[in-house]
Structure formats: C-alpha cells, structure tokens
Amino acid sequence: MGEAPALTEQQRGELRQLGHVDILIGIPSFDNARTIGHVVRAVQAGLAKYFPAERSAVLNSDGGSRDGTPDVVRSASIDNYRTILAAHPLLPVHRIVTPYHGIPGKGSALRTVFAAARAVGARACAVVDADLRSITPEWVDLLITPVLEDGYDFVAPLYHRHKFDGTITNSIVYPVTRALYGKRVRQPIGGDFGFSARLADHYLSQDVWNTDVARFGIDIWMTTTAITGGFGICQSFLGAKIHDVKDPGVDLSAMLVQVVGSVFALMEGNEQLWRSVVDTEPVPTFGLEYAVGLEPLQVNVDRMIGVFRNAAQELAPVWERVLHPEAFRQVQALAPLPPAVFRYPTELWVRTVYDVAAAFHKRTLNRPHLLRALTPLYLGRTASFVLETADASGEDVETTIEGLCRGFEAMKPYLVDRWDSNKGGGL
Amino acid sequence: MSGSFSEKLMRALDTFFEAVMQFLPGLLAALLIFAMGLVFAWLLRVIVRRILVVARFDRFCDSWGASQILGQADVRTTPSALAGASLFWIVLLSFVMAGLSALEVGVISQLITQFFLYLPRLFAALLILLAGFLLANFLSRAALLAAVNAHVPSPRGISLVVKLLIAILSFAMALEQLQIAKSIVLAAFIITFGAVMLGLAIAFGVGGKDVARQILERQLKQREETRRDDELSHL
Numbered sequence: 144m145g146e147a148p149a150l151t152e153q154q155r156g157e158l159r160q161l162g163h164v165d166i167l168i169g170i171p172s173f174d175n176a177r178t179i180g181h182v183v184r185a186v187q188a189g190l191a192k193y194f195p196a197e198r199s200a201v202l203n204s205d206g207g208s209r210d211g212t213p214d215v216v217r218s219a220s221i222d223n224y225r226t227i228l229a230a231h232p233l234l235p236v237h238r239i240v241t242p243y244h245g246i247p248g249k250g251s252a253l254r255t256v257f258a259a260a261r262a263v264g265a266r267a268c269a270v271v272d273a274d275l276r277s278i279t280p281e282w283v284d285l286l287i288t289p290v291l292e293d294g295y296d297f298v299a300p301l302y303h304r305h306k307f308d309g310t311i312t313n314s315i316v317y318p319v320t321r322a323l324y325g326k327r328v329r330q331p332i333g334g335d336f337g338f339s340a341r342l343a344d345h346y347l348s349q350d351v352w353n354t355d356v357a358r359f360g361i362d363i364w365m366t367t368t369a370i371t372g373g374f375g376i377c378q379s380f381l382g383a384k385i386h387d388v389k390d391p392g393v394d395l396s397a398m399l400v401q402v403v404g405s406v407f408a409l410m411e412g413n414e415q416l417w418r419s420v421v422d423t424e425p426v427p428t429f430g431l432e433y434a435v436g437l438e439p440l441q442v443n444v445d446r447m448i449g450v451f452r453n454a455a456q457e458l459a460p461v462w463e464r465v466l467h468p469e470a471f472r473q474v475q476a477l478a479p480l481p482p483a484v485f486r487y488p489t490e491l492w493v494r495t496v497y498d499v500a501a502a503f504h505k506r507t508l509n510r511p512h513l514l515r516a517l518t519p520l521y522l523g524r525t526a527s528f529v530l531e532t533a534d535a536s537g538e539d540v541e542t543t544i545e546g547l548c549r550g551f552e553a554m555k556p557y558l559v560d561r562w563d564s565n566k567g568g569g570l
Numbered sequence: 571m572s573g574s575f576s577e578k579l580m581r582a583l584d585t586f587f588e589a590v591m592q593f594l595p596g597l598l599a600a601l602l603i604f605a606m607g608l609v610f611a612w613l614l615r616v617i618v619r620r621i622l623v624v625a626r627f628d629r630f631c632d633s634w635g636a637s638q639i640l641g642q643a644d645v646r647t648t649p650s651a652l653a654g655a656s657l658f659w660i661v662l663l664s665f666v667m668a669g670l671s672a673l674e675v676g677v678i679s680q681l682i683t684q685f686f687l688y689l690p691r692l693f694a695a696l697l698i699l700l701a702g703f704l705l706a707n708f709l710s711r712a713a714l715l716a717a718v719n720a721h722v723p724s725p726r727g728i729s730l731v732v733k734l735l736i737a738i739l740s741f742a743m744a745l746e747q748l749q750i751a752k753s754i755v756l757a758a759f760i761i762t763f764g765a766v767m768l769g770l771a772i773a774f775g776v777g778g779k780d781v782a783r784q785i786l787e788r789q790l791k792q793r794e795e796t797r798r799d800d801e802l803s804h805l
Contacts, residue, residue, distance in 0.1 A: 515715040
C-alpha cells in the first residue's frame with residue numbers, strides 16, 4: 144500500500160501563505176480540550192518571551208477530536224500574559240489548526256509537523272504533548288535554544304518525577320536504550336522534544352509511516368532514530384511533568400505491548416549498531432536542575448505481588464518457553480516469598496528483559512502474547528523496587544536506577560548470546 | 571473330439587493372452603505412473619520442506635502454538651517436515667489413483683472418480699481442523715494472559731473453556747464438510763453447544779447467584795481499589 148502524503152494540497156497552500164517560519168512548535172492532540180488551552184498559551188508566551196525576533200508558529204495536528212479541541216486552540220489567547228512578559232512580541236505567533244492524515248495515532252500527527260516544518264523552512268522545531276498541566280513558557284526556550292544556538296539536532300526532555308513514577312521508563316526503556324545505543328538519554332519516551340530541520344527531514348525520509356510507529360511508539364522511535372542516525376543529542380531539564388489522566392483504568396499490559404514492543408522492534412532494524420556499542424556516555428544537559436515538590440503516591444504492592452504470584456502458577460508453561468532455564472527457576476522461587484522479603488534481584492530482571500527481547504526477535508511466541516506475559520514479571524519487579532526504595536530519597540532512587548543501567552550494560556553479552564541462540568529455552 | 575478340445579484350449583489361451591496383452595499396457599502404464607508419482611512426490615516434499623524452512627515456518631508454528639499441539643499429540647517431527655510428508659502422501663495417493671484408473675477396471679474407475687470428487691472436501695476439512703486448532707490455541711492463550719493480568723480467578727478454567735468451545739466448533743464444521751452423518755453431527759453440535767451455554771448461564775445466574783454476585787463485587791471492588799491505590803504512572 145502506498146504511503147499517503149504527509150500534507151494535503153490545502154495544507155500546503157495554507158503553509159505557502161504563511162511563508163517562512165523560524166520556529167515551529169507542534170502540538171499533537173486528540174480530545175484534549177481540558178488542557179490544550181493552557182499548553183497553547185504557555186507555548187505562545189514562551190515564543191513571545193524568548194524568541195521575540197523570530198517568526199514563529201504553533202501547529203496543532205489534531206486526530207479528529209470530538210470535544211472541541213481545535214476550537215480551544217483557535218480561541219486560546221496570550222493577552223493575559225502580556226503583563227508578565229518583559230516585552231511584547233515583535234512578530235505575531237501564527238496558529239495553524241489542522242487535522243492530520245494517515246493512520247490514527249501520535250506518529251501520524253508528528254509526521255504532519257515534520258512535513259510542515261520542511262514546508263515553512265523552520266530552523267528549529269519542538270513538539271509538546273497536549274495533555275500537559277505543568278508546561279511553562281520556559282519549556283519552549285529549553286527545547287529550542289539548544290537547537291538554534293548550540294547546533295544540537297535533538298533535545299530530549301529531563302523531568303523531575305516522583306520516585307515511583309515512570310516505572311516502565313526506569314526499569315525497561317531507559318536502561319535498555321542506554322545499553323543498546325550507548326547514549327544516556329534519561330527520558331527516551333518523554334513526549335516533549337526539540338529537533339532541528341535536518342533531523343525533521345531525516346524523520347520524514349524514513350519509511351515507517353504505515354507501521355506501528357505511526358500509531359504508537361513514535362517517542363522511542365524519534366529518540367532511537369536520532370541516536371542511530373548520529374545526530375547531535377542533548378537533554379533539557381524541564382521541571383516536573385504533570386499531565387492529564389484521561390483513563391486511570393488503562394490496561395497496563397496494552398501499554399507494555401506498545402512501549403516495550405516498540406523498543407524491541409527497533410532492535411531488529413538497528414542490530415548491527417547495537418551489537419557494536421560496548422560503552423555508554425552521558426549527553427549534555429541544559430537547564431538548571433532543581434528539586435520539585437511532588438505529591439505522594441499510593442502504590443498497591445500487595446496487588447502487584449498477587450498478580451505475579453498467580454501468574455507464576457498459571458503462566459509457568461509460557462514463561463518456561465521464553466526464559467532461560469536458570470532464570471525461570473529463579474523467578475519461580477520468588478513466588479512463595481512474603482511481601483516483607485520479596486525482592487526481584489537486578490541481575491534476574493536484566494536476564495528477564497533480555498530473554499524476552501531475544502524471544503521477541505525469534506518469535507518464540509506470538510509477539511503481543513509474549514509482551515502480555517511480561518506484565519506480571521514487570522509487576523513483580525516494580526513491587527520489589529517499591530519495597531526496596533520505600534524510604535529512599537529521590538537521589539538514592541536515581542542511584543538505584545543507575546545500578547540497574549550498569550547491570551544492563553554489563554550483561555549485554557548475555558543478550559547477544561540469547562539473540563543468537565537457536566532454541567527458545569537454553570543458550 | 572480331440573480337435574474340438576485343442577481348438578477350445580487354443581481359443582481359451584488366445585482369449586487369455588489377448589486379455590493379458592490388453593491388460594499389460596495398462597499395468598505398465600499404472601506402474602510407470604506410480605513410479606513417476608513416487609519421484610514427483612519425493613521431489614515436492616524436499617522442495618516444500620526447504621521452502622518452509624527458509625520461510626521460518628517452524629518458528630511461526632512455534633509462536634502460534636501449533637508445535638505445542640503436535641508435541642501434545644506425541645508427534646515428534648517438525649511442522650515443516652510434517653507438512654512435507656503430508657504433501658508427499660497426498661501426491662503419491664493421487665498418482666496411485668491415477669495409475670489404477672489406467673487399468674480401466676470399471677469398479678476401480680468409479681471409486682477413483684468418487685475419491686477425486688471427495689478430495690477437495692477432505693482438504694477443506696483438514697484445513698478447518700488445522701485453523702480451528704490454531705485459533706483455539708491462540709485464543710485460549712490470549713484469554714489466559716488477559717485473565718491473569720486482570721487478576722481474575724480461575725484463569726486456566728477460562729482458557730480451557732475457550733479452547734474447548736473453538737475445538738468443538740471446528741470439529742463439527744470439519745465433520746459437516748466431510749458429510750459424515752451430517753444431520754446427526756449438526757444436531758449433536760447444536761444440542762451440546764446449547765446445553766453447555768444454557769448450563770453455564772443457569773449455573774452462573776441461578777445456581778451460583780451468590781457466587782456470581784461475590785465474583786462481580788470482588789472484581790468491581792478490586793478495580794475501584796486499583797484505581798484508588800495505584801496512582802503510579804508507568805510511563
């Protein structure tokens with residue numbers, strides 16, 4: 144099936160009318176009427192405050208919202224901000240509200256942003272999520288300036304989050320991406336990124352817009368593609384990330400299928416590269432890091448251990464096909480442990496993730512099934528992490544995560560062995 | 571008298587030799603067709619097996635659980651080898667039938683015609699069974715994983731029910747395709763399927779009313795507790 148063009152003729156015409164733009168900020172949206180007004184105002188204020196001499200535009204790429212999201216964007220005004228701005232913008236900030244075309248998903252929305260960036264000749268771009276509650280005008284500066292003034296191609300976000308927040312990122316996505324590709328990008332799926340025109344062009348040239356990247360997985364794809372393409376990468380400290388919770392009962396295993404599936408799928412295409420990476424290096428960080436007051440979180444550890452324990456009994460034949468025999472034995476040995484002493488060791492977790500990655504590659508199981516079978520293991524590890532760091536400070540937790548990352552790096556030869564082995568079970 | 575005996579003998583021998591001479595080319599043709607079939611079936615088995623190995627058919631069967639089913643049925647060969655062997659026997663059998671028809675024996679010809687007319691039904695039935703078992707395995711595992719992750723009680727029971735229902739359905743469809751006791755199979759299936767469903771409905775809705783309420787309450791309460799207690803953002 145041929146790929147649909149990223150922009151329609153009508154959209155091209157509108158962008159031609161707009162003319163050249165220096166900075167383009169994209170906001171992908173779908174039913175975000177509650178929050179997008181604040182996001183648009185913050186972005187406009189940021190552009191006015193930090194880039195008053197640049198021609199800039201905000202592009203809302205909407206996926207057919209039914210709650211009036213585009214109307215909110217059109218009516219959002221920064222008039223109220225004038226009192227807090229040091230100077231009025233010399234140039235107006237243009238607003239474009241447009242539906243995206245192609246497969247429904249954030250990836251298609253961002254493709255429209257990339258294509259628009261190319262059409263208007265933008266020098267620097269950023270994308271921010273439409274459900275943000277904590278975005279401030281400074282985010283625009285922090286995501287754009289490293290591109291405009293320091294020549295970086297990709298700016299990843301760095302947030303302060305609660306020590307128990309972002310557990311998929313902390314226990315799988317960050318350590319695996321770092322160990323695979325050698326760059327310590329702390330929030331590879333943050334969702335808010337800055338990028339250069341060169342990188343936007345590179346993204347557009349990739350043949351992925353009819354795949355799952357267009358539906359979900361665009362965040363990790365952008366980060367990984369920037370790293371594997373050899374682009375200049377940095378990260379900016381944005382402060383706290385608080386976003387609108389749309390559906391608190393969202394299925395965790397579906398989330399794992401999408402996010403971890405995207406990470407593993409990217410391993411297939413970049414095999415040569417990640418095999419050759421033997422060390423990791425930090426990436427430059429912009430912005431002043433400061434402690435952010437965060438609300439305490441309720442975590443139901445007993446339930447997590449309950450799911451893990453039940454799965455150890457019910458999913459044993461499935462796990463046995465995926466895990467190395469020794470890892471399987473150790474996982475089974477964890478099941479009877481009471482919560483007080485329940486610990487999922489770091490080394491065992493690394494083996495678990497690498498075993499699942501290898502099984503994903505070898506198609507030992509149907510892939511969505513495989514990732515759903517990972518869910519109870521992930522819950523076991525998360526419960527262990529919560530118990531282990533119950534009294535730890537944010538800094539201590541970062542040290543624990545750093546230890547986990549080093550574990551993933553040290554055991555990379557194990558991944559290669561498992562990847563190359565013919566059988567699903569043993570090495 | 572002796573003249574007539576020798577004449578009769580000669581006539582009988584002539585008739586026999588004539589019959590043999592008429593039959594021999596057919597037999598030779600049948601043997602030749604059989605030999606060709608043997609070679610062709612063997613070649614086809616080798617080629618198909620190679621293609622399936624290259625196409626990673628065994629891995630595909632592993633991921634869909636077909637290999638597991640074969641293992642449970644004590645079939646120790648790989649799916650690609652099994653597919654090759656099945657094709658070998660089907661092709662060989664077809665050639666044998668074609669060879670037999672070369673003998674031009676009335677009854678055999680009739681049987682062969684019936685065999686070839688029945689062959690598509692046999693294929694369709696085999697395909698239905700294969701697809702049914704694959705689907706049963708796939709959906710039962712999906713049900714098991716969903717039930718375990720949702721912390722639903724008796725996940726293995728749910729998975730087994732899903733597997734059984736699909737297996738029964740595909741088996742009934744295959745028998746219907748083969749036209750074996752068509753009306754009996756259909757009636758048996760409707761009765762069995764209806765009885766199972768009605769039984770479950772009565773057991774859950776009437777007999778196990780209190781248990782059903784407890785399960786539903788526990789599920790709803792658990793979901794509520796999960797929402798309240800788990801404020802963790804995984805991403």
